Amino acid sequence: MTSKPPENNLPAGYVVPDVWTWDKGNGGQFATINRPISGPTHEKELPVGKHPLQLYSLGTPNGVKVTILLEEMLAAGHTGAEYDAWLINIGEGDQFGSGFVSVNPNSKIPALMDHQPKDGGAPLRVFESASILVYLAEKFGAFLPTELRARTETMNWLFWQMGSAPFLGGGFGHFYAYAPIHIKYAIDRYAMEVKRQLDVLDRHLADNRYLAGEAYTIADMAVWPWYGLLAMGEAYGDAGRFLEVQSYANVQRWTAEIGARPAVKRGRMVNRTSGTPESQLRERHDAADFETKTADKLAKG
Structure with a gap:
């Protein structure tokens, strides 16, 4: 690549090498979970709840997209959109467990398993938030115009x-x-x-x-x-x-x-781990959980 005066680089004196190598000591809030390879780091099965739709996620913007849609589906009367939402703590590396990687080989939340897909076949995995949104919108015929x-x-x-x-x-x-x-x-x-x-x-x-x-x-x-x-x-x-x-x-x-x-x-x-305790429903398995299982309620026993 075109060389630039090293003294003007950050850090001063840095020169781009011919071949990149992974510096495990590179800092930043997410340094401990970032790596240049894919695949699982440990064996861990994913839990499966009582509903056909099993969501494995975290309350980040990408995760919130899907839980908003599912809650909107339920509010609109689509009872088949009932779901279990399991917390995937990316700070602890849950996304690199073997079960999660089998649902999303890219090890990113959210990931969805539909145990009753419309074709009647085996459980179907859906990953990437936009893919999940389109999949659910088409499954229930809502929030995606047909015109x-x-x-x-x-x-x-x-x-x-x-x-x-x-x-x-x-x-x-x-x-x-x-x-x-x-x-x-x-x-x-x-x-x-x-x-x-x-x-x-x-x-x-x-x-x-x-x-x-x-x-x-x-x-x-x-x-x-x-x-x-x-x-x-x-x-x-x-x-x-x-x-x-x-x-x-x-x-x-x-x-x-x-x-x-x-x-x-x-x-x-849903799957939120920050903010006020009453705003955090770390796992969601039933509509009543919003009233009984937020972090503040669980803390009170």
């Missing part, structure tokens, strides 16, 4: 999120909140991109109630846990102030409307 133009617009924004959010999370969020040092170039680069994305959303939502138009769809459920939480100032510490999220009025309107939905509030609680 060509509305469906296409829904898919446009669903895949916009899949392509854009890595710049928000792995880019901006990592270098702003999680990296062991602050690197001005990296923060400036990704802050610029995230503000551009917020502007994309804001301009679109100026003329549309939801991302696909007047219909609330899986596109909104995919985008909201990333950009809605950022707009609410609930992502990456004080990143909301840094990015001036309040200036995106249409994003704020959309964020507030979706955040007020009861199913969204429930979906945010």
